[in-house]
Amino acid sequence: MTPAHDAQDNGPSLDALARERLGRQLQALYEPVLDEGLDPRLAELLRQLDRDRQGEEG
Numbered sequence: 001m002t003p004a005h006d007a008q009d010n011g012p013s014l015d016a017l018a019r020e021r022l023g024r025q026l027q028a029l030y031e032p033v034l035d036e037g038l039d040p041r042l043a044e045l046l047r048q049l050d051r052d053r054q055g056e057e058g
Contacts, residue, residue, distance in 0.1 A: 014022065038046075
């Protein structure tokens, strides 16, 4: 048995209303973070990582 439960094993579950409310709350919590600009240094590191991965594939 895995630690996560689902409806099939009668473990914890959320009804549709609770899932919808939770989704709205999470969106409200994280939306300001998503709207922030990415630090240029981090952006450059991500571009470098992409280039390195492309080099490994080719």
